[in-house]
Amino acid sequence: MSTALSFFLGFRFSYGRSRGGMLSLISVISTLGISISIAVLIISLSAMNGFEHELNQRVLAVVPHCEIEHINQNWVQWRIALPMIEKVPGVAAAAPYINFTGLLESSSHQLAVLQIRGVDAFPESRISAVPSYVKGSDWKDFLPDRHQILMGKGVADRLHLKRGDWITMIVPDRQSKRTLLKPKYVRLQVTGILNLGGLRDHSLAYIPIIDAQKLLRMGDNITGIAIKAYHPFQVASLAKRVGDSINADVYLRSWISTYGYMYHDVQMIRTIIYLAIVLVIGVACFNIVSTLMMAIKDKCFEIAILRTLGASDGLIRSIFIWYGLLLGGVVGSLIGVSMGVLLALKITPIVHILEKFTGSCFLSGEVYFIDFLPSELHWLDVTVVLLTSLVLSLMATWYPARQASRLQPAQVLSRQ
Incomplete structure (x- = not known):
């Protein structure tokens, strides 16, 4: 009351x-x-x-949670290490990749320097959500020996490119021992535009891993293996377990070291x-x-x-x-x-x-x-x-x- x-x-x-x-x-x-x-x-x-x-x-859906790269840059016996890595508890999937820097030149003579990543379409779809940011069947048709390149929307807008356009990619000759390296010129067709809506749209492009191996004269070698973890916030301990599971001298790098500050x-x-x-x-x-x-x-x-x-x-x-x-x-x-x-x-x-x-x-x-x-x-x-x-x-x-x-x-x- x-x-x-x-x-x-x-x-x-x-x-x-x-x-x-x-x-x-x-x-x-x-x-x-x-x-x-x-x-x-x-x-x-x-x-x-x-x-x-x-x-x-x-970020976490697109960026590899952990990357393993051989200390000698080119990883020769990666096919032996790959199944061993996937058996480590906490690893959801793993896929090979090749990283290098390329200079893109459009038909209007505009230039853009960005990171080129050579990937295999099917394994990459297991560790990354990149395919969901590509329209239609562009990712399924992302096959080697077709002179294809997928690039971010930011790069495409900067170079005034659209799907179907051709560009020139310039990369240094890694096998050359001369003081002045003779660059390689490769004509590639833009077969897909990645619309991630952020920083990676302006700094990344993809080509098939087999094309990257041929372009860089790497044979069957790769740069490293990317890993998707079941628990991304526990990737530090996972990286240590992965490193212990393979008999090789490798560098370990997790998403926390690159994007954890965010x-x-x-x-x-x-x-x-x-x-x-x-x-x-x-x-x-x-x-x-x-x-x-x-x-x-x-x-x-x-x-x-x-x-x-x-x-x-x-x-x-x-x-x-x-x-x-x-x-x-x-x-x-x-x-x-x-x-x-x-x-x-x-x-x-x-x-x-x-x-x-x-x-x-x-x-x-x-x-x-x-x-x-x-x-x-x-x-x-x-x-x-x-x-x-x-x-x-x-x-x-x-x-x-x-x-x-x-x-x-x-x-x-x-x-x-």
Whole structure:
């Protein structure tokens, strides 16, 4: 009964008529501060969730989790090592590859230097999601002795190429012992465009591994073996086990050494954003203190009447706790959550519209691993943010409510 009564009186105090307009202004400002802070926090956390999701989809799904390269550059007995590697617990699949640097020249005489990767289509599809980023049957038709090349959309756009165009690839002659190396010129047809939507679109191209072996005069040798792990975040220990399983001097390299900083950055930024915005929410919530202190002065006559009618200290405290929560905490939190959820669900198309309107790109694919602002709303984040706001609002109401319960009705009524 006392809880219902305190809630009812707190509601009437919050939304009833006030004697001063300044109190209403401060209440609105406090509510808006809480709302905007919560909305910004939800949008920021959703953006961090989106970045983490895209890292999983566009980096870990495409980049080999671990790479093994022979210390002598050319791996002769890799066919013996490959089945041994696949038997190591934790290894999902393995595939050979050849890496080298090539200079591409388009028909318009534009140049681009990028990493060329020679792969076998079927084994590569077991360790990488690259085939899913190629249109149609381009990956299935990616066969040797056809002068084919698959390249990223960023490279294709830079060289003004489209599917079916021919380019010239220039590579050094690795077998030459002369001081001045005579480069090789190879004509290749663009048979597919990779649209990963990020940094790798601007730095990578694929050719069949057999073509790479012939081009570099490597015979049956390869550069290394790429590995897909069942548990990518445990790849450090897996790499050690793989190295111990083969009888060869090799270099071990995992995705953590090349892309792990992205995950650390996302987690660090998420923590910093959460702490910073929670402090902002705290400042906005503690505006409730000044609002309630003014409200107590405004409602002192009503408090005195309640005390003369037998209201206890606990009831007065409860009334003003509900007053503060309803005035700023609950309303501001609900408005902020609603704004944050709606904007978080639509932030990607909103940013696209802003980019078209301003003519600028917020995230460049040549710099970042993606070229758009992702967003992924987690309801657990929304719940945590809402509870944090309510707890801070509750803490802010405690002192004013305690002061209200200490008012002496005789002193107040004697002044009326």
